[in-house]
Amino acid sequence: MEELPFALRDYLLFGFKKLLFFSCIAGGSIFVFDRYFESPADRVRERELAFMESELEQMASNVMDMGVILEDISRRDDAIYRAVFGTDPYPEHLRNPGIGGSDRMRDLRGYSHSDAVISLGNTVAELQRKLVAQSRSFDDVLELAQNRTEMLKSIPAIQPVRNEDLRRMASGYGYRIQRLYNGFGRHVIIKHGFGYETLYAHMSKTLVKKGQRVKRGEVIGLVGSTGTSSAPHLHYEVRKDGKRVNPAPYFFNDLSPEQYEEMLEKVDDTNQSFD
Numbered sequence: 070m071e072e073l074p075f076a077l078r079d080y081l082l083f084g085f086k087k088l089l090f091f092s093c094i095a096g097g098s099i100f101v102f103d104r105y106f107e108s109p110a111d112r113v114r115e116r117e118l119a120f121m122e123s124e125l126e127q128m129a130s131n132v133m134d135m136g137v138i139l140e141d142i143s144r145r146d147d148a149i150y151r152a153v154f155g156t157d158p159y160p161e162h163l164r165n166p167g168i169g170g171s172d173r174m175r176d177l178r179g180y181s182h183s184d185a186v187i188s189l190g191n192t193v194a195e196l197q198r199k200l201v202a203q204s205r206s207f208d209d210v211l212e213l214a215q216n217r218t219e220m221l222k223s224i225p226a227i228q229p230v231r232n233e234d235l236r237r238m239a240s241g242y243g244y245r246i247q248r249l250y251n252g253f254g255r256h257v258i259i260k261h262g263f264g265y266e267t268l269y270a271h272m273s274k275t276l277v278k279k280g281q282r283v284k285r286g287e288v289i290g291l292v293g294s295t296g297t298s299s300a301p302h303l304h305y306e307v308r309k310d311g312k313r314v315n316p317a318p319y320f321f322n323d324l325s326p327e328q329y330e331e332m333l334e335k336v337d338d339t340n341q342s343f344d
Contacts, residue, residue, distance in 0.1 A: 125182065129189050132196065139199055146206055154213040154220065155264075155309065159206040166198050216263075223262035225319045227285060229269060229305045230292070253304065254296025257289050264311075270304035271295050 147158035174187045213220070253270035257277060260266050273293025277283055294301045307316040 122182070125185055125189065129185070129192075132189060132192050136192070136196055139196060139203065143199075143203060143206075146203065146210065150210050151213075154210070154217070155224075156209075156213060157310075159202070159209070164199065164202050164206070166202060220263045223265050225261060225265060225267050225307050225316075229267070230303055252297040254298060255290070255293065256296070256304075259283065259289070264309050266308040268304070268306040268308070270306075271298040271302060273301070 143159075143164060151158060174190055177183055177186050177190065180186075253268070255272040255275050256268060256270035257272070257275055258266055258268050269290060271293055272290040272295065275290040277287075277289045283289060292301055292303050298304070305316060307314050307319050
């Protein structure tokens with residue numbers, strides 16, 4: 070039997086079938102490999118992703134702990150450090166400053182972990198603002214500490230009359246509302262500095278002049294009954310930053326512990342003057 074030679078079309082058809090067969094084998098192998106097997110590079114990327122997720126979670130936890138510590142420092146700053154120097158708490162709008170403007174995290178959006186990263190970034194930014202505010206508050210406290218000696222000199226620390234008059238004075242200690250200075254009669258206001266002032270009213274005679282500097286213990290006037298007073302006595306007030314405060318805690322220079330306790334038993338800490 071005579072063999073007929075293959076035509077060109079037969080060769081092309083045979084080649085195409087072979088190519089199609091091997092293409093299907095290759096494509097299937099790739100699919101199966103990608104579906105059920107990981108390449109070394111994929112395994113490295115998976116490990117790196119798991120590591121970064123773990124680190125991100127740990128960083129978020131650490132930042133939360135830092136926030137708790139900062140809040141505790143802020144409370145101590147107001148309740149202890151500032152209270153020691155008799156100053157007001159650090160203003161809330163400065164301690165917790167807001168932030169406005171455009172979305173600073175827009176470049177972080179669109180990824181699988183965007184929400185976690187953006188949340189952590191916002192928390193860190195808030196802590197940074199609070200740390201700056203707390204640093205400024207500590208600057209104020211440091212300045213107060215540096216001026217502590219001068220401040221202690223300015224605090225009213227002696228009783229306004231002699232020890233033998235303490236019982237008579239304390240027994241008449243009460244709340245008074247005298248809105249007009251003419252109700253005080255002859256009176257003297259001493260400015261001690263650092264927001265402290267003392268008022269001495271109903272005097273029969275003043276022994277100092279306006280603008281005169283006086284020393285602690287110097288006699289500034291005589292007890293009387295001028296103004297709205299009904300009997301000779303001294304009306305005495307301590308003021309801090311323009312507000313009347315209980316004078317009793319400021320009598321620590323001249324009294325023994327027993328005398329001080331006795332005086333405190335006679336007074337009500339809601340009162341704001343001595344009469």
